[in-house]
Amino acid sequence: MTALTQETVAALPEAVAVPSYDRSRLTVGIVHIGVGGFHRAHQAMYLDRLMNEGKAHDWAICGVGVLPGDARMRDALIAQDGLYTLVLKHPDGTREARVIGSITDYLFAPDDPEAVIEKMADPTVRIVSLTVTEGGYNIHPVTGAFDAGSPAIRADLEPGAVPATVFGLVTEALRRRRARGLVPFTVMSCDNIQGNGEVARHSFTAFARLVDAGLADWIEAAVAFPNSMVDRITPVTTDEDREAVTELFGVLDAWPVTCEPFTQWVLEDDFSRGRPPFEEAGVQVVADVEPYELMKLRLLNAGHQALCYFGYLSGHRYVHEAATDPAIAKFLLDYMDLEATPTLRPVPGVDLDGYKRTLIERFSNAEVRDTLARLCAESSDRIPKWLLPVVREQLAGGGPVTRAAAVVASWARYAEGADESGEPIVVVDRLRERLMAAAKAQRQRPTAFIEDRELFGDLADDERFVEPYLRALESLHAKGARATVRWLAG
Ligand SMILES: NC(=O)c1ccc[n+]([C@@H]2O[C@H](COP(=O)([O-])OP(=O)(O)OC[C@H]3O[C@@H](n4cnc5c(N)ncnc54)[C@H](O)[C@@H]3O)[C@@H](O)[C@H]2O)c1
Ligand SMILES: O=P(O)(O)OC[C@@H](O)[C@@H](O)[C@H](O)[C@H](O)CO
Incomplete structure (x- = not known):
């Protein structure tokens, strides 16, 4: 049985939709931290939709894993050239399957933090997006203050530390962009938090302030943090899901994603360096989310x-x-x-x-x-x-x-x-x-x-x-x- 790769995708049965665009010509415009089920059912799907229409070819995604557990996603995606199957499960039992091609690269921060930082500092990257869960922003549940007390954050704040958290990595990339005279990227949170953009702005500037007050002021003034509402029920992938994909296609997908047919994304139009034409893929771009x-x-x-x-x-x-x-x-x-x-x-x-x-x-x-x-x-x-x-x-x-x-x-x-x-x-x-x-x-x-x-x-x-x-x-x-x-x- 062969694995799903760029080479095998062309020979998949007709029932499975595959990328109609030339993936070798895509360039990375987005770094996404926290590539789990939801990102792959939602943002990566919207970009794939645009790419199939001949749009957004300069907005491919480089996935990033920060936690040790992300090694599994690294292994799955790298072996499959970033490809995976998205299966929509309709209530009447029908399935719609599509191979998503918008993720072209994957970096695992614990292997090589420097590569992650340099990727985000690359001028072609204009958005860093996040699905790092509600707890990932280190916000006190009652006061809303940034909690700098966790051992991982404290370690990242040590002088000369090699960044390991999302805060350390993103802040160092922004520091380099500022030092190089580059416009910063937009930080786009796609987590289920009220005012997710505002919360991200608060957390990242609070962390940066503990590193360098001037950098924090620059981030506050120059970095866009759009708010968004994101919605698509995406359960954890099971072995049965993997087996079903194998039966359907005759290829092995190490980590397909299954989800409901419904999807919604309401996004505030606030970007430091442009964005893909998301509205042409069904995203509601609004002034107040x-x-x-x-x-x-x-x-x-x-x-x-x-x-x-x-x-x-x-x-x-x-x-x-x-x-x-x-x-x-x-x-x-x-x-x-x-x-x-x-x-x-x-x-x-x-x-x-x-x-x-x-x-x-x-x-x-x-x-x-x-x-x-x-x-x-x-x-x-x-x-x-x-x-x-x-x-x-x-x-x-x-x-x-x-x-x-x-x-x-x-x-x-x-x-x-x-x-x-x-x-x-x-x-x-x-x-x-x-x-x-x-x-x-x-x-x-x-x-x-x-x-x-x-x-x-x-x-x-x-x-x-x-x-x-x-x-x-x-x-x-x-x-x-x-x-x-x-x-x-x-
Ligand atoms: N699953 C859904 O139905 C759904 C729908 C809408 C929004 N979301 C949002 O997406 C988030 C992720 O959901 P998922 O289903 O993809 O989960 P998942 O477990 O499949 O993936 C979570 C990812 O976040 C990373 N992560 C977790 N904590 C982190 C931290 N502190 N720093 C850096 N990375 C961290 C993990 O390593 C993993 O890559 C949710 O918490 C929610 O805010 C999920
Ligand atoms: O993934 P969480 O932790 O934000 O929350 C659990 C679910 O409520 C959530 O994943 C929903 O399924 C999702 O928000 C639907 O869009």
Whole structure:
């Protein structure tokens, strides 16, 4: 069996769309840090779309991996000349497969940080884009301040250190561009964070300020950090996905990506050195992204959190199972209608009721096989960024928080680390030990979990939040998740 490469791609069966453009003539214009499933289902796909139309041939992507775990992506992509298969899974069971050709190079920072820095300092590179997860920006969940205390950041700040973090690498590349009299690149965050551009600006300038105040001032003034709303449900690739691609094409793809058919990207038009004509590939380029971001993060992402812990504790393992459980679906819709929607701004051209109905349909797509475990992971980076702002705004306006408080309670119950039959739950979170210790303590001291002020600020002092939180937690302990969600869904 042969591997997917530039040589074998030409001979793939007709059912698989392949790049129609000459990849040897592409030049790199974008360096992307954090090449995971989502980047390959989204930004790289939009560029491939443009390239197939004869556009953006000077905007190919050089992928970069920063963490040790990215060695697997390095091996997969380099062996395949950057090619991979993107498979869209329609709810009726049909599949649409396309080989994406827009990533032409891949650099692994731990192998050669200098090559990564010089690539970003190269004048032909005009955008450095990021999907480094919500936690990747080192922002304190409550104060929003840049946290320079982690060992990796401290190591990058040592005089003469060879940069290893995204902050060290990008800042050094910007320093070289400034020293060489070059215009800086745009830093384009594509992570699920409200004001992702602003957050990136804040983090990168805060880091740079600890290195060189003049450089930080230059970054603040000269580097563009556009905000964006990004959306496409992209589960973790499984061995079954790999096997299905092999069966379909007769070639081996070490790391295909599967996702839902839906895709959306709303992008602020703020670039230091130009951009590809994204709007010609279906991207909505707008002046103000905020209403779209709020809608997506508070309905879709916080909605994911609303169903994942209750779903898991009710015995489901897949998102579609939880989304089609009538009590959970009703609870989710009530959260969206009664608690999240009042905190949104009018979204130009969007009917919110239609958007919410579409969300339930997307979550219910059984073909996508997105796991609840993926949604339950790294909750300490998600709940404070997506759900707690809803709680705070509702409290400020005197609105209800019963369901949002119950979602936090379901997280607290999940973090106890055992399900309702006593089976262990693998809690995946950078704060795992701290969360699990607090969750264990709540059997004696019920507010123990929400007393963590680093995550919850002063919510534990607000009776309007604590009361529904404790009621939900008590019910989860006494009656279990199914009964609790049925009771909440009324
Ligand atoms: N998967 C989705 O459905 C989806 C949809 C919209 C947006 N996103 C955004 O994309 C992000 C990544 O999702 P994914 O599905 O591609 O995940 P993934 O696990 O497939 O890839 C994550 C990538 O980020 C890198 N990374 C993580 N922490 C980092 C750090 N501190 N510094 C540098 N690199 C770091 C990893 O090494 C990896 O390359 C999400 O956190 C989210 O913000 C994901
Ligand atoms: O990937 P995360 O950590 O930002 O969040 C988990 C999911 O809510 C998220 O991946 C959604 O599937 C995605 O945001 C849909 O566009």
